[in-house]
Amino acid sequence: MGTDWETLERVYGWVHQLAHVLGEEEVRIEERQLRFLLILIHMQEQAGQLDPHWQKAIAHFLKVTEGYAPSLFFCYQIPDLPRTNNALEQSFGSVRRSERRATGRRGAVPGLVVHGAVRVQAALATRVKTFTAHDLAPHDLQAWRAIRAEISSRQESRCKQSRFRKDPSAYLANLEQRLLSY
Secondary structure, eight states: OOOHHHHHHHHHHHHHHHHHHHHOSSOOHHHHHHHHHHHHHHHHHHHTTSOHHHHHHHHHHHHHHHHHHHHHTGGGTSTTOOSSHHHHHHHHHHHHHHHHHHHTOSSOOHHHHHSHHHHHHHHHHHHHOOOOHHHHSOSOHHHHHHHHHHHHHHHHHHHHHHHHHHOHHHHHHHHHHHHHTO
16 A cells, blocks of 8 residues: 555545435435445455554444444434434534523423423424424324323422432331331
C-alpha cells in the first residue's frame, strides 16, 4: 500500500461512503441496506491489502457495525424520526425546555417522568402535524387502557417513593402493619 496518509484517506473514503448512504434522502430501506452492506464487504475485502494495524482497526469497525446492524436502519421506517442520537437528544431537550417554561419550574418536571411516554410523543408529534378531534380519539381502546394502566402504575410508584422519602419510619411501619394483617 502507500503511506499512512494515503491509507487514511482511503479508509476515510469508505467511512464517508457509509455516512453518505445513511444520510441520503428518498431512498428505499432495502436499497440503503444493500448499498451499506456492499461497502462493508468491499472494506473487508480491501483490508487484507493494508498494514496490520489498519487491518485490526477495520476489523474492529466491522465488528462494531455488525453489532449495530439489527437496529441501524430502524429510524428509516418511521417518517420524521431523528436519525442520530444527537438529533434525538435535541428533540427530548426541547420537550424538557418547553415543559419547564410552561410550568415555571427550573428542574425536571415530575409529570414528564410519570407521563413521559405520552407527553413526549404528543409534544414531538404536534410540531409536525396539527391534529383534529377525530385524530385524538382512541381507536384501539385496549391499547389506550394499557397505556393508562402503565401511567397509573408509574404514578402510584412515584407517590410511594415520595411518602417513603418524607417519613421512612411511618411508611415502613404502615407497610409492616398491612403485611401482618394478611
